[in-house]
Amino acid sequence: MNRRRYLPILPILTLLVMLGPVAAGLWGTLLPAFGHLPAAGLSGPSLDPFRDLFDWAGLPRAVMLSISTGLLATVISLAIVVLVTAGWSGTRPFRTLERLLSPLLSVPHAAAAFGLAFLIAPSGWLSRLISPGITGWVRPPDLLIVQDTWGLTMTAGLVVKEVPFLLLITLAALGQADAQRSVTIAQALGYGRVTGWLKTVFPRVYAQIRPPVYVVLAYSMSVVDVAVILGPNTPPPLSVQIVKWMSDPDLAMRLEAAAGALLQLGLVVGALIIWRFGEMVGGYLGRRWIAKGSRGRFDPIVAQGALVAGGTSALIVLLGLAVLAIWSIAGFWGFPEALPDQFTLRNWMRFGPGTLDALGETALIACVVACVALLLTVGCLEAEYRYGLSFSQRTVWLIYLPLLIPQTAFLPGLQTLMLGVGADVGRLPVMLAHLVFVLPYVFLSLADPFRAWDTRMGTIAAALRASPDGVLWRVRLPMLLRPILTALAVGLAVSVGQYLPTLLIGGGRVATLTTEAVALASGGDRRAIAVYGLMQTGAALVPFALALLLPALVWRNRRGLRHG
Amino acid sequence: MKHLAVLAALLAPLPALADIDPSNWDAVTAEAEGQTVYWNAWGGSTTTNDFLAWVGSRVMEDYGVTLEHVKLTDTADAVTRVLSEKQAGEDDDGAIDMIWINGANFAAMKDADLLFGPYAEQLPNWAFVDVDGKTVQTDFTVPVEGFESPWAMAQVVFIHDTADLVEPLGSMSAILDWSAANPGRFTYPQPPDFLGTTFLKQALVDLLDDPSVLADPATDDNYDTVTAPLWAFLDDLTPTLWREGRAYPATGPAQLQLIADGEVDLAISFSPGEATAAIANNQLPPTARTFVLDKGTIGNASFVAVPYNSGSKAGAMVVANFLMSPEAQVRAQNPEILGYGTVLNMDALSADDRAAFDALELGVATLSPAELGTVQAEPHPSWMTRIADDWMQRYGVSQ
DSSP states (O other), X not given: OOHHHHGGGHHHHHHHHHHHHHHHHHHHHHHHHTTOBGGGTBOOOOSXXXXXXXXXXXXXXXXXXXXXXXXXXXXXXXXXXXXHHHHHTTSHHHHHHHHHHHHHHHSOHHHHHHHHHHHHXXXXXXXXXXXXXXXXXXXXXXXXXXXXXXXXXXXXXXXXXXXXXXXXXXXXXXXXXXXXHHHHHXXXXXXXXXXXXXXXXXXXXXXXXXXXXXXXXXXXHHOOHHHHHHSXXXXXXXXXXXXXXXXXXXXXXXXXXXXXXXXXXXHHHHHHHHHHHHXXXXXXXXXXXXXXXXXXXXXXXXXXXXXXXXXXXXXXXXXXXXXXXXXXXBSOOOTTXXXXXXXXXXXXXXXXXXHHHHHXXXXXXXXXXXXXHHHHHHHHHHHHHHHOOOOOTTTHHHHHHHHHSOHHHHHHHHHHHXXXXXXXXXXXXXXXXXXXXXXXXXXXXXXXXXXXSOTHHHHHHHHTTOOXXXXXXXXXXXHTHHHHHHHHHHHHHHHHHOOHHHHHHTTTOSOOHHHHHHXXXXXXXXXXXXXXXXXXXXXXXXXXXXXXXXXXXXXXXXXXXXXX | OHHHHHHHHHHSOOOOOOOOOTTOHHHHHHHHTTOEEEEEEEOOOXXXXXXXXXXXXXXXXXXXXEEEEEEESOHHHHHHHHHHHHHTTOOSSBSOSEEEEOHHHHHHHHHTTXXXXXXXXXXGGGGGBOTTTSOOSEETTEEOTTSSEEEEEEEOEEEEETTTOOSOOOSHHHHHHHHHHSTTSBOOOOTTSHHHHHHHHHHHHHHOSOGGGGGSOOOHHHHHHHHHHHHHHHHHHGXXXXXGGSOOOSSHHHHHHHHHTTSOSEEEESOTTHHHHHHHTTSSOTTEEEEOOTTOEEEEEEEEEOBTTBXXXXXXXXXXXXXXXXXXXXXXXXXXXXOOBOOBOGGGSOHHHHHHHHTOXXXXXXXXXXXXXXXXXXXXXXXXXXXHHHHIIIIISOO
């Protein structure tokens, strides 16, 4: 078949796959937000839903929590990643962090949150380790650490998960930024390591990692599972409250939920605008800082501090995993014992068989979805390269829409749509729903490395009589093996972690590790949570491990490609 | 022409499948064979999940029915699902075939004609059900009328860790006094969680001199007066709670973890046998025991209902019937497995079945039927709805 025929339609198909459901779902949100919900015998338009929303006494706090946790988590994780990379890239501690990346990334948000809670709660593992010896506590102190009013624990839970994500993206971008030579030159001119990196490499790297940073901000503001586990609940952050309203048996509450969903959307857009403004201010200050020519007196301290912060965040996740592992084989484990009374395989025998069924379902869905997403993404990018069919500056934002709009805003509408065309229930609709969320992540992960590829390679290959397809398959894709595998791994992990789409679109009939784990989470049985959390982690660990391992193996004799 | 006729036959809408007659049991079992029943039930309790899995293996063995447990975090999700299906015109084969349903959701679904029935009293095992002695024909004062079938009896008990709280507390005011003297050692699940609202109802019932007013729907006239003692009680209690009431456990079982962690000493439960099963599963310390209040505690039955648009109604009825069988009821009552009270009338059972019930040990932390004492009636659902809303206004957002 002639490729020319179908390659150009791929971008449109991709946009349709991503945006069709979002548009339909949003329509299903907009109407009830303005009082129109025929199913409940209500017809609008009216502003009552918003009036009810603003009457809710918890709204100011819920909104504040959404904004503060989102901005704080993004700023902190970005700062850690940038400073650690600036101060340590190419050194042994950095390589250690790099090696830890796969396990860190593969821990699902929910599992990491549970690990953190099991660690730092007053009756958590850290407190058990030093009690009663150092603290003298025979009972846990009555302190509000987990679910604290300011959402600080929740922010910490987000940071420990976003740091590895941003670091992965930064690593992928570094290969295109020619960082090492820039830093070498800067250092030769007397700049400190961190200052030199920030002044020469950071602007180029940030241009590449900006989309994922926005995604982190939007995600942190509207996250549900982490907020349920670590966030305050009197009142909860806005996103959690929306889900609560949405599941109220009283259909009229859906109006308030829809109004809340629109507000959440507005908050996310507002925060992104603030962030963009911050970027401009930062850029202006940065240029002045560069022009001043300061060489970086405090570099060693900054670098040390960043390493400690990055190391701590990694350590928290790993210790969290360790405590999950202990709970999964724990008999009775009272406070203040540092370890359980006895170890038993009973928990694994009880919950293991169930996890295997769920694992099969999870893997099948994730593999199909991630592969389709990768295919569409490469197709789009190649069409852009060959025919200049790129998204214009304005349309490029369409790709972010599924990630910037809270899931709760358009999923119920999507569910109604799928029911309407008789496509509800079962694996295929769930895969389509997952694709909406997986595609943007895969696209975001791959687009910049793909575009930053040196096209002169293509020109050389073409001069050697390679066809456009030959250039794609034999030069470009092999050279981009690492970002491609990274994108695939990200896609798999995103699919593994999906909760609301699986539950709503699957009608509950599609049981993945995540839906099972979250259902168990409400019961607080730590042994079951531990078993499912570890299985979930495993499901996402393998692809990430391969994404790092395979390029190293394939390019073991191609030095220039190993970091590319 | 011939082709046209075939085409017309294909295009003609299929006649809507007539609902099966529950009283024709042979037809029900015949149709049930090979069906898959998606049972949407709360998935937060691992002991219950294990029991449901066992039910699945048994109905497969006897009737060829495949049972899939769809684990919910909130029963309301299932109600929402059926509502959306009705809205989208999916009237014949919805995603849900059976729901473990509570009184408020039952009232809502029955009201909106979202349930299949009446079927419950036509099931063969209904003959064993203790219609007179147990509240199986009303659910939260709403008449059941055969639109849901019972499968377990529940009654409020309090679980206490005798290592820290030795003596049972006989009333809500005793609990308040104890909590004031031992701040931070008590909490309850956060309303609108089912068990959290149950605590509020239990408190109200115990605080009122005459709780009979709660049997009728709440009115604007009497609501404030009747509930005033409850809010006074909660205003005193809240500052003495775990985390001073600034955070609450999400569900009932989450409280068990708090006891095991030594964070609290007292928790409410709607299952007299839960503590024993939790000790066996290492979820509670061996020192945990249960008690009821002097004036008695709220009790009700757990029901399953079948949505009007289930495509496997026969299979669902087979499962519902099996749940009421002596075999399933004995297993559910076994404290090592589930510890749920039976809905059956011992006198209606065969000698063998009765012996199986008699042979059950109570379990270390389970009270005998005599010790469980008076069962108090559930208030009308309107009370629960209004109290839960008020609670959220007063304590859910103010901290």
